[in-house]
Amino acid sequence: DQQVKQNSPSLSVQEGRISILNCDYTNSMFDYFLWYKKYPAEGPTFLISISSIKDKNEDGRFTVFLNKSAKHLSLHIVPSQPGDSAVYFCAAILYDKVIFGPGTSLSVIP
């Protein structure tokens, strides 16, 4: 039973446009969420996070939105760049445990 879901395995976006990556979760006790980016043959790297007491966090081109009532968060990348092509993992924190989603592969087309 996946507690953190990323229902789109892949996404293609034109360079310069907005990329929106979605994540849904089932456990309302999750109190912190993170997004990681992963290139092939490398470990994931931290991108941005959000506490459950907030609904938005922004860092440069990256913005994460949290809708607690819908148990949904999204990562917006504006403008998308070819270097953003990677797998993006959503992760949620429950007490001391980090639970990852299955990832969404983003391709940004020049």
Place this chain on the structure above:
Amino acid sequence: DTAVSQTPKYLVTQMGNDKSIKCEQNLGHDTMYWYKQDSKKFLKIMFSYNNKELIINETVPNRFSPKSPDKAHLNLHINSLELGDSAVYFCASSQDILAGTYEQYFGPGTRLTVT
């Protein structure tokens, strides 16, 4: 000046063998983790240590034994390797998960292939 390093990067071995993967972090973090990324690309936590003490031990076969000689190192020893152990294993660290700092730094991964 690598933050989280793992050795080896690739490991090919036969069923029944015993192998170890080493992990070191030079970030001064208190918490270290081992994750397994299986063929479906799910990242699943296996173990977590905080200041050399085990704090998370997921449902992992007891053939897997983590060892933390000091808070900068968390090694993973696997006994009697099985085909299903083939995966990429990632080590990670964070400042102190018990204090609420959750951002993790990952190593490059170790691709284990059991034949």
